[in-house]
Amino acid sequence: MLTPERNDWDPPSVTASNEALTESDAAARLGLKVSTLRAWRHQRRGPVFVQLGRAIRYLRRDLDEFLDANRHSPSSDEQQ
Helix, strand or coil: CCCCCCCCCCCCCCCHHHCEECHHHHHHHHCCCHHHHHHHHHCCCCCCCEEECCEEEEEHHHHHHHHHHCCCCCCCCCCC
16 A cells, blocks of 8 residues: 655644734734734833734744733732
8 A cells, every 4th residue: 555755845834832923913812902012012012023024923922921921910918
């Protein structure tokens, strides 16, 4: 029985963590407006981004790291 040959020219699969998101997709993922992400970029804050010419992209893993870095837990001795 013949088996299909492996095609060495197939592009490597992109993992979900390396997926490049547009500004709109990234803003939706974070629950923010695109204008907020743009303001943060100009203020040199916010999540890490990739600039390809005039195009801005956010890697999913960078958004996840940004969310993790900004997690806060309420202190047990705070009064409500």
